[in-house]
Amino acid sequence: MNAFKRYFGLLFLFIAPFIIYELVNGAINNIDTAGKKDINNPVIWIIIIAIFTPIAIGLVIFGWYAFRGEYDQLPTKSKEL
Amino acid sequence: MNQTSSIRKIIAASSVGTMIEWYDFYIFGMLSTTISAQFFPKDNPTAGLLSTLAIFAAGFIVRPFGALVFGRLGDLIGRKYTFLLTLILMGGSTFLIGCVPSYERIGIAAPAIVLILRLMQGLALGGEYGGAATYVAEHAPKDKRGFYTSWIQTTATLGLFFALGVILLVKSNMPDADFNKEWGGWRYPFWISIILVGVSIYIRLKMKESPMFSKLKAEGKTSSNPLKESFRHKSNFKMVLLALFGAVMGQGVVWYTGQFYAQNFLETKCFIEFEQSRTIMLWAIALATPFFILWGWLSDKIGRKWIMMAGMLLAILTYRPIFGTFLKDSDVNNWQQDNPVVLNKSTSGVVVAKTNDSLFITTTEYKTAAGHTFRKIEADTIFSNPAKSLPAKAAVIYNNKSLAPATYWKFTLLVFILILYVTMVYGPIAAFLVELFPTRIRYTSMSLPYHIGNGVFGGLVPFIGLLLTSTYTADPLVGLWYPIGVAALCFVIGTLYMRNKIDRNVAD
Numbered sequence: 001m002n003a004f005k006r007y008f009g010l011l012f013l014f015i016a017p018f019i020i021y022e023l024v025n026g027a028i029n030n031i032d033t034a035g036k037k038d039i040n041n042p043v044i045w046i047i048i049i050a051i052f053t054p055i056a057i058g059l060v061i062f063g064w065y066a067f068r069g070e071y072d073q074l075p076t077k078s079k080e081l
Numbered sequence: 082m083n084q085t086s087s088i089r090k091i092i093a094a095s096s097v098g099t100m101i102e103w104y105d106f107y108i109f110g111m112l113s114t115t116i117s118a119q120f121f122p123k124d125n126p127t128a129g130l131l132s133t134l135a136i137f138a139a140g141f142i143v144r145p146f147g148a149l150v151f152g153r154l155g156d157l158i159g160r161k162y163t164f165l166l167t168l169i170l171m172g173g174s175t176f177l178i179g180c181v182p183s184y185e186r187i188g189i190a191a192p193a194i195v196l197i198l199r200l201m202q203g204l205a206l207g208g209e210y211g212g213a214a215t216y217v218a219e220h221a222p223k224d225k226r227g228f229y230t231s232w233i234q235t236t237a238t239l240g241l242f243f244a245l246g247v248i249l250l251v252k253s254n255m256p257d258a259d260f261n262k263e264w265g266g267w268r269y270p271f272w273i274s275i276i277l278v279g280v281s282i283y284i285r286l287k288m289k290e291s292p293m294f295s296k297l298k299a300e301g302k303t304s305s306n307p308l309k310e311s312f313r314h315k316s317n318f319k320m321v322l323l324a325l326f327g328a329v330m331g332q333g334v335v336w337y338t339g340q341f342y343a344q345n346f347l348e349t350k351c352f353i354e355f356e357q358s359r360t361i362m363l364w365a366i367a368l369a370t371p372f373f374i375l376w377g378w379l380s381d382k383i384g385r386k387w388i389m390m391a392g393m394l395l396a397i398l399t400y401r402p403i404f405g406t407f408l409k410d411s412d413v414n415n416w417q418q419d420n421p422v423v424l425n426k427s428t429s430g431v432v433v434a435k436t437n438d439s440l441f442i443t444t445t446e447y448k449t450a451a452g453h454t455f456r457k458i459e460a461d462t463i464f465s466n467p468a469k470s471l472p473a474k475a476a477v478i479y480n481n482k483s484l485a486p487a488t489y490w491k492f493t494l495l496v497f498i499l500i501l502y503v504t505m506v507y508g509p510i511a512a513f514l515v516e517l518f519p520t521r522i523r524y525t526s527m528s529l530p531y532h533i534g535n536g537v538f539g540g541l542v543p544f545i546g547l548l549l550t551s552t553y554t555a556d557p558l559v560g561l562w563y564p565i566g567v568a569a570l571c572f573v574i575g576t577l578y579m580r581n582k583i584d585r586n587v588a589d
Contacts, residue, residue, distance in 0.1 A: 001577075005578060008573065008577060012326075012574075015570070020181055028550055029552075030548065030551070037547060037551065038245075038544055038547055039544070039548050041133055041553055042136050043130060043133045043134070043137075044133060044544065046583050047138060047141055047142065048141065048541070048544070049139075051141045051142060051143075051145075055325075055533060055537065056329055058322055058325065058326075058576055059301060059322075061318075061322060062319075062322040062323070062326050062574075065319050066324070066578065070184070070319055071319070071323065071578045074320075074323075074578075074579075075320070075578050076584075077527060077589060078242065078371065078518075078519035078520075078581075078589040079588075079589065
C-alpha cells in the first residue's frame with residue numbers, strides 16, 4: 001500500500017503543472033475584450049490563476065511529500081504534529 | 082443544568098448564527114440580477130469591473146483570507162469572541178447593502194460601497210464556519226462529535242433554504258416592478274438580516290468560551306503564532322494539504338453542484354419556470370437536510386472517511402445520468418409527440434431604427450396531454466431589403482416550462498439525490514477536520530482548507546462549466562466533467578492517504 005501511495009505522489013506532481021498550463025491556455029484562448037461572457041473577462045482569469053497557482057504548488061508539495069513517504073504513517077497524537 | 086441540555090443550547094446558538102451568516106451570503110448571489118441593475122450598470126466599464134470583483138473576489142480571495150485572519154484570531158483570543166465578531170461583520174454588511182442608494186442616485190460610489198460590503202461579507206464568512214465547528218466539537222462528548230457537529234453542517238443548506246424561502250415570499254407578495262424598483266422588495270431580505278443577527282448576537286453573548294481553549298489559555302499553552310505553526314511546520318502543513326486534497330476539495334464541488342449548479346441547470350438549460358425550479362430545490366433541501374444528522378451520527382459509529390468517500394463516488398458515477406434525465410424529460414421535442422394544444426397566442430412587431438427591418442415576435446403557450454405547459458417564442462425578421470428576406474429563418478426559443486406533477490416530483494427526487502450526496506460528504510466533515518488538528522491551532526488549520534475547498538474549488542463550478550460548454554459545444558453535459566474530475570482526484574487521494582480512525586481525544 002505504501003508503494004502505491006508513493007507512486008501516486010508522482011502523478012500529483014505532474015497534475016499540478018498541467019492544471020496551471022490548462023488555465024493559462026484557457027485564458028489565452030478565451031479572453032476577449034469584446035466578449036460578454038465571464039470566460040471572456042480578463043479580470044476573472046487573473047483572479048483565478050492568481051489563486052490557483054499557490055493551490056497547484058500545494059498539490060506539488062503534497063505529491064512530493066507522498067513520493068517521499070511522508071504519508072506512509074499518519075500522526076496519531078497532536079504531539080507528533 | 083445537565084450536560085445534554087447544555088450542549089443543545091451550544092449547538093442551537095452556534096447553528097443559528099452560522100445559518101444566518103450563510104443566509105446573508107446567499108441573498109446577494111440570489112438577487113444578483115436585481116443588484117446588477119441597481120448598482121452595476123452594464124454600460125459603465127468601471128461598474129462592470131467592480132461587479133466582477135464583487136462576484137469573484139468575495140468567494141475566491143476574501144473567503145480564504147478571512148479564514149486566515151479570523152482563524153488566527155480564534156486561536157489567539159478564543160473561539161467565542163471571534164465568531165461573535167464575524168457575525169457582527171456579516172450582519173452589519175448585509176444590512177448596509179440593503180441601504181445603499183442606487184447607481185442612478187449616487188453614481189460610481191454605489192457599486193464601490195457595495196463591493197466593499199460584499200468583500201466584508203466574504204471575510205466574515207471565512208471566519209465563521211471554523212469557529213462554529215470548533216466550538217461545538219470542543220464541547221461535544223468524544224463519542225458524539227460527529228453527531229453534534231453535523232448540526233453545524235446543516236446550516237449552509239438551511240441558510241440556502243431560508244434565503245430561497247424569504248425571497249420567494251417577498252416576491253410572491255408584490256408585482257415584479259415593485260420588487261425590482263430602487264427601494265423595492267429586493268431590499269427586504271437584506272433588512273431582515275439585522276433582526277436575525279441581533280437575536281443571534283444576544284444568544285451568543287451568553288455563551289461561554291470553549292472548555293478546551295479555556296484550559297489551554299489558563300495553562301499558557303495557546304499558540305503565539307498560529308499561522309506559522311499551521312503552515313510552516315511541515316508535520317502540520319502536510320495534514321492541511323491532506324485535508325484539502327483528500328476531503329474538502331471533493332466535498333466543495335459535490336456541495337456546489339448539488340445545491341447551486343442543479344438549480345442553475347434547471348433554469349438555464351432546461352428552462353423550467355422560476356417558481357417551479359425554486360420549489361423543486363426547496364422540497365429537495367427540506368427532505369435531504371435530516372440526512373446531515375444521520376451521516377454525522379453514523380460517522381461516530383463507523384468513522385468519517387468512508388461515508389465521505391461513498392458520497393463522492395456516487396456523485397462521480399451518477400452526475401451525468403441524473404443531469405441527462407433533467408435534459409431529456411424537459412425536452413420540448415419529446416413533449417411535441419404528445420400533441421400539445423395552444424392555450425394562448427400573441428404577436429408583436431417592432432421596426433428596427435437603423436435598418437428599417439421589422440422584427441415580429443410570436444409567443445405561443447402550449448399544454449400537453451400529460452400536463453406540461455411551455456412557451457414558444459418565434460422571432461422573425463422581415464428585412465427592408467427584399468433580397469435579404471429569402472434566407473431568413475425564424476429563431477425559436479422554448480422557455481417558461483412548467484412540468485406536469487409526475488415529472489415535477491421526479492425532478493424533485495433527482496435533486497434530492499444530488500443533495501443526499503451533499504449530506505454524505507458534508508455531514509461528517511466538521512468532525513473529521515477538528516480531529517485532524519491540535520486545539521492550539523485548530524481554528525486556523527481547519528478554516529483555510531475548508532474555504533479553499535468550498536470557496537475556490539466549489540465556487541469555480543459555474544465558471545469552469547461555462548468554459549467547458551463554450552469549448553466543447555456538442556455535449557450539453559460537458560460542464561459536469563469539472564466536478565466529476567475534482568471529486569475523482571479527491572476520492573483517490575482520500576481513499577489512499579486518509580485514515581478512517583476516529584480520534585477520540587481532541588483535547589491535546
